[in-house]
Amino acid sequence: MKFTTDREALLRPLQLVTGVVERRQTLPVLANLLVVAEKGVLSITGTDLEVELTVVENGVTIEQDGRATIPARKLADIWRSLPAGAEVSVHVDGDRAIVRSGRSRFSLATLPAADFPKVESGPGDIELRLSTRDLQHLLDQVSFSMAQQDVRYFLNGMLLEVTSEYTRTVATDGHRLATCTVNVGAPGVERRQAIVPRKGVLELGRLLSDGDEDVTLHVSANHIRVTRGNYTLTSKLVDGKFPDYEKVIPKDANRTIIGDRETLKQAFHRASILSNEKYRGVRLIIETDQLTIQANNPEQEEAEEVVDVSYQGERMEIGFNVSYLQDVLNVLDTDEVRISVSDANSSALIESPGKEDTMYVVMPMRL
Numbered sequence: 001m002k003f004t005t006d007r008e009a010l011l012r013p014l015q016l017v018t019g020v021v022e023r024r025q026t027l028p029v030l031a032n033l034l035v036v037a038e039k040g041v042l043s044i045t046g047t048d049l050e051v052e053l054t055v056v057e058n059g060v061t062i063e064q065d066g067r068a069t070i071p072a073r074k075l076a077d078i079w080r081s082l083p084a085g086a087e088v089s090v091h092v093d094g095d096r097a098i099v100r101s102g103r104s105r106f107s108l109a110t111l112p113a114a115d116f117p118k119v120e121s122g123p124g125d126i127e128l129r130l131s132t133r134d135l136q137h138l139l140d141q142v143s144f145s146m147a148q149q150d151v152r153y154f155l156n157g158m159l160l161e162v163t164s165e166y167t168r169t170v171a172t173d174g175h176r177l178a179t180c181t182v183n184v185g186a187p188g189v190e191r192r193q194a195i196v197p198r199k200g201v202l203e204l205g206r207l208l209s210d211g212d213e214d215v216t217l218h219v220s221a222n223h224i225r226v227t228r229g230n231y232t233l234t235s236k237l238v239d240g241k242f243p244d245y246e247k248v249i250p251k252d253a254n255r256t257i258i259g260d261r262e263t264l265k266q267a268f269h270r271a272s273i274l275s276n277e278k279y280r281g282v283r284l285i286i287e288t289d290q291l292t293i294q295a296n297n298p299e300q301e302e303a304e305e306v307v308d309v310s311y312q313g314e315r316m317e318i319g320f321n322v323s324y325l326q327d328v329l330n331v332l333d334t335d336e337v338r339i340s341v342s343d344a345n346s347s348a349l350i351e352s353p354g355k356e357d358t359m360y361v362v363m364p365m366r367l
Contacts, residue, residue: 001037001066001092005059007082007101010044012210013055016231017046018076020053020203027117032069034116035090037062045116046072051200052119052234053207067113068092075099078106119234124218124225128162128186132228135215136208138169139201141180141358144327146198147173154240157197162186162219170245176324177248177361194219195242200235207231248361253340253349255316257286259309261337264291265329267305271295272322274303281367282322287315295322318344319367325350328360 017033025031025048034045042060046053070092078099082088088101092110099106130138139158147155150173159170168181186192196204204226208215211229218225226233271282275295285292289312293305318341329337334352341348350360 001035001068002062002064002089003037003042004061004063004087004089005042005057007079007084007086007088009057009059010088011079013044013057013231014076014079016206017044017053017055018072019206020046020048020051021072022048023073027115029069029111029115030117031072032111032116033072033075034067034069034113035092036067036113038065038067047117047119048199049117049119050197050236051203053203054232054234056230056232058230064091066092068097068110069113069116070097070110071108074108119223119236122220122223124220124223126162126186126189126192126217126219128167128184128217128219130167130182130184130215130217132208132212132215134167134182134184135217136205137357138167138180138182139205139208141331142169142171142178143201143205144331145171145173145176145178145360146201148198150174154195154238154242157195157238158201159242159245160194160196160219160224162189162192162194164189170242172243172245172248175321175363176327177245178328178358179245179249179360180358182357192219193242194224195238195240196224196235197238200224200233203235204233207233248347249359250340250342250347250349250361253342253346255286255311255313255341255343257291257309257311257339258336258353259291259307259339261329261332261335263307264309264337265326267293267307268322268326268329271303271305272326274301275322279365280321280323281319281365282325283317283319283367285315285317286311286313288312316341316344318346318348319365320348320362321365324362328362332358 036043043056086101091098097108161168164185170179213229216227271293283294291307291309295303348362
């Protein structure tokens with residue numbers, strides 16, 4: 001196999017595909033990228049057996065067809081280190097890949113392409129087409145709420161719910177819940193749910209970070225395949241039942257605080273400096289048109305912030321993990337925020353006034 005291209009043509013593709021490759025591998029070949037040159041087209045694939053990303057590039061001069069697996073991070077690091085505008089050639093001969101550019105030459109060990117595993121996907125039952133902006137919005141608004149290493153493995157991911165009228169994403173770690181909805185659906189689909197694993201969500205977010213092409217999603221029983229331009233991301237789905245998120249959303253939260261989002265965000269940030277580093281608790285004292293935020297820690301240090309808000313109701317005290325409140329205020333993009341609760345022991349429903357596409361639920365904590 002032999003091909004030649006300029007550095008910029010493959011710089012971003014190599015960085016994205018290498019991002020899928022795990023640093024610690026059970027199989028040596030999983031540390032490599034599958035590089036295939038056939039019929040004037042170059043394809044590069046990386047996988048960790050759960051998530052697979054393939055890019056197809058046409059702007060490459062292929063002098064000799066072939067296929068091989070080349071060490072992912074070494075190839076990406078070499079490519080990144082070459083000067084801008086450099087012409088690069090890759091020639092695989094036997095068990096070696098020779099990378100040349102100008103007066104630089106690198107010899108990398110390869111492994112047989114036949115040993116490279118493929119994530120089985122099959123045809124999708126559902127096809128959904130979304131703009132990059134909509135899909136990015138669906139991910140950004142909820143992904144921070146995914147669990148990281150919860151024994152309830154179905155929480156270590158994001159629920160994707162598709163109907164004929166809307167597409168919704170939901171994430172929860174058991175302490176807080178985030179939902180986001182766009183009014184684009186898949187015609188003829190009554191209601192379909194799929195749990196995308198954390199790694200798949202993060203890699204999809206990286207894939208969407210540049211450009212504005214539309215995205216096509218194919219959802220099958222066990223996999224989701226996302227196609228955008230010349231990239232195809234395939235991810236296994238989490239086998240499990242996601243909690244009934246609609247039961248968690250408070251229906252009778254009749255005490256409502258409306259405040260300036262940026263002011264609250266800054267106040268929570270300052271109060272969090274003196275909160276308990278382990279539990280991150282803050283006490284909210286809600287009175288007529290005033291919110292007092294109090295924090296303290298085991299060293300007997302204290303912080304207090306007083307913020308003007310719109311609130312008409314009884315005085316109330318309620319505790320929350322300040323990090324959860326900060327996470328929500330960081331992703332909302334409106335000037336005002338609405339926080340609704342029913343009593344001192346109830347979860348808080350956080351929304352943007354006038355925008356119904358996102359909702360956040362944060363459980364209270366005892367202080």
